[in-house]
Amino acid sequence: xxxxxxxxxxxxxxxxxxxxxxxxxxxxxxxxxxxxxxxxxxxxxxxxxxxxxxxxxxxxxxxxxxxxxxxxxxxxxxxxxxxxxxxxxxxxxxxxxxxxxxxxxxxxxxxxxxxxxxxxxxxxxxxxxxxxxxxxxxxxxxxxxxxxxxxxxxxxxxxxxxxxxxxxxxxxxxxxxxxxxxxxxxxxxxxxxxxxxxxxxxxxxxxxxxxxxxxxxxxxxxxxxxxxxxxxxxxxxxxxxxxxxxxxxxxxxxxxxxxxxxxxxxxxxxxxxxxxxxxxxxxxxxxxxxxxxxxxxxxxxxxxxxxxxxxxxxxxxxxxxxxxxxxxxxxxxxxxxxxxxxxxxxxxxxxxxxxxxxxxxxxxxxxxxxxxxxxxxxxxxxxxxxxxxxxxxxxxxxxxxxxxxxxxxxxxxxx
Amino acid sequence: xxxxxxxxxxxxxxxxxxxxxxxxxxxxxxxxxxxxxxxxxxxxxxxxxxxxxxxxxxxxxxxxxxxxxxxxxxxxxxxxxxxxxxxxxxxxxxxxxxxxxxxxxxxxxxxxxxxxxxxxxxxxxxxxxxxxxxxxxxxxxxxxxxx
Numbered sequence: 006x007x008x009x010x011x012x013x014x015x016x017x018x019x020x021x022x023x024x025x026x027x028x029x030x031x032x033x034x035x036x037x038x039x040x041x042x043x044x045x046x047x048x049x050x051x052x053x054x055x056x057x058x059x060x061x062x063x064x065x066x067x068x069x070x071x072x073x074x075x076x077x078x079x080x081x082x083x084x085x086x087x088x089x090x091x092x093x094x095x096x097x098x099x100x101x102x103x104x105x106x107x108x109x110x111x112x113x114x115x116x117x118x119x120x121x122x123x124x125x126x127x128x129x130x131x132x133x134x135x136x137x138x139x140x141x142x143x144x145x146x147x148x149x150x151x152x153x154x155x156x157x158x159x160x161x162x163x164x165x166x167x168x169x170x171x172x173x174x175x176x177x178x179x180x181x182x183x184x185x186x187x188x189x190x191x192x193x194x195x196x197x198x199x200x201x202x203x204x205x206x207x208x209x210x211x212x213x214x215x216x217x218x219x220x221x222x223x224x225x226x227x228x229x230x231x232x233x234x235x236x237x238x239x240x241x242x243x244x245x246x247x248x249x250x251x252x253x254x255x256x257x258x259x260x261x262x263x264x265x266x267x268x269x270x271x272x273x274x275x276x277x278x279x280x281x282x283x284x285x286x287x288x289x290x291x292x293x294x295x296x297x298x299x300x301x302x303x304x305x306x307x308x309x310x311x312x313x314x315x316x317x318x319x320x321x322x323x324x325x326x327x328x329x330x331x332x333x334x335x336x337x338x339x340x341x342x343x344x345x346x347x348x349x350x351x352x353x354x355x356x357x358x359x360x361x362x363x364x365x366x367x368x369x370x371x372x373x374x375x376x377x378x379x380x381x382x383x384x385x386x387x388x389x390x391x392x393x394x395x396x397x398x399x400x401x402x403x404x405x406x407x408x409x410x411x412x413x414x415x416x417x418x419x420x
Numbered sequence: 421x422x423x424x425x426x427x428x429x430x431x432x433x434x435x436x437x438x439x440x441x442x443x444x445x446x447x448x449x450x451x452x453x454x455x456x457x458x459x460x461x462x463x464x465x466x467x468x469x470x471x472x473x474x475x476x477x478x479x480x481x482x483x484x485x486x487x488x489x490x491x492x493x494x495x496x497x498x499x500x501x502x503x504x505x506x507x508x509x510x511x512x513x514x515x516x517x518x519x520x521x522x523x524x525x526x527x528x529x530x531x532x533x534x535x536x537x538x539x540x541x542x543x544x545x546x547x548x549x550x551x552x553x554x555x556x557x558x559x560x561x562x563x564x565x566x567x
Binding site: 356359360363364367374375376380383389390418419420 | 424427433436458460461462482483485488540542543546
């Protein structure tokens with residue numbers, strides 16, 4: 006098994022990369038697994054699996070508490086993972102990196118903490134029409150609680166944000182603009198730097214949902230100048246159950262706690278409690294220690310290969326897949342933005358996506374079918390659901406061919 | 421691929437292409453909307469019940485081949501049957517699509533083409549949506565859900 010040390014670079018060779026992911030060797034229904042559901046979750050390299058096992062085998066203890074050896078080792082590994090996350094997103098300080106369960110929790114944290122403190126009656130939160138439910142519902146809950154208003158910036162027929170409309174929708178009442186860096190249902194990559202500039206010009210804070218973008222392209226939160234950036238570990242080739250919230254230090258400092266409990270306090274009496282320093286103020290209770298460590302190793306793995314190489318490979322697959330799918334009779338792509346990554350969302354005339362999904366699964370091809378937790382996007386394009394293939398660094402052109410072949414048989418079956 | 425043709429039998433593909441009773445009824449005595457939140461399938465079912473007998477039935481909606489064919493087959497099957505018999509058929513259909521994949525099943529005539537769904541657990545809800553909606557309509561419950 007090849008393993009990649011942090012900082013070491015290697016030439017991009019997809020067969021070597023595939024060898025690092027044990028699950029890619031298994032068969033599904035007698036066929037080699039063709040895993041094209043990466044936008045839902047990515048597979049894990051051996052190094053991440055080893056790290057999880059090593060943590061529980063050698064160093065399991067609670068963090069930030071014990072004076073004993075194991076607790077020190079576990080704390081060091083957990084905080085070491087935080088430093089890796091900081092470096093990965095180029096945050097200024099580890100105080101700006103909060104571990105959560107997933108991007109959904111990261112967004113809810115901002116909605117409940119920053120939101121309740123800053124979004125009053127008639128204040129506005131602006132989202133976009135392409136958001137995942139996780140970047141819609143937390144703001145609805147917030148606005149219901151505070152009397153705030155949720156506004157939605159529209160997208161065009163390609164699935165791109167209409168920037169003039171977005172600019173107009175940011176008013177002096179806008180307290181926060183919350184948008185996806187990249188759409189899970191369409192693949193659109195949004196001009197987030199421009200969005201941050203427009204929002205800040207009118208005094209609004211910006212949260213970027215980076216769930217989809219963070220494993221396809223480099224993210225530099227200082228260069229972006231966003232106030233919050235949410236990401237999830239399981240799409241970054243790391244374990245499930247660990248997520249990240251980046252927040253500017255001055256923002257996080259000013260915010261009240263989200264969840265209360267152990268580890269997030271400085272002192273507790275029955276009269277009052279005081280809060281711990283950042284980032285612990287936002288990490289109540291025992292965290293997902295092994296998850297954080299596993300995520301750190303996943304980020305080492307990603308960095309070891311590098312986004313320049315990953316990006317080139319995935320762009321080639323996206324282009325190849327776009328050609329292959331649109332060449333099939335009756336296939337229509339949903340989401341044709343000029344700037345796109347990874348995602349091929351499509352419908353086939355007269356055939357429901359669930360039938361497509363079931364049929365290609367018989368050939369070992371895993372794609373997602375349904376509304377992708379983005380019902381407003383489905384509504385916008387007038388479809389009840391789509392089929393979605395999404396590529397990651399370990400996919401190949403041969404796998405795209407397998408998908409295309411299976412789709413031709415779907416067409417034949419339905420006549 | 422053998423079991424795939426168990427699911428997508430010619431009869432099912434035919435009912436998907438040309439669903440029977442695919443229409444809104446004027447002044448139905450019973451109506452319900454069925455919704456499968458998993459896949460977004462929606463189905464409106466209309467019944468005319470006269471003297472305890474289902475005299476007319478129609479449906480509209482969007483869904484996968486399995487849910488559409490199942491609704492189409494169901495409407496053909498229940499038309500002209502007493503409500504008591506229709507309810508009993510619901511139970512028998514439900515048993516058929518949820519029984520063990522390789523176990524024996526009672527023959528339900530034309531409806532037996534849907535027995536193959538047993539091999540596809542995530543698709544059972546597609547086949548049963550129309551039936552749950554039918555039951556809800558008869559119970560005069562306005563909304564059915566497969567959840």
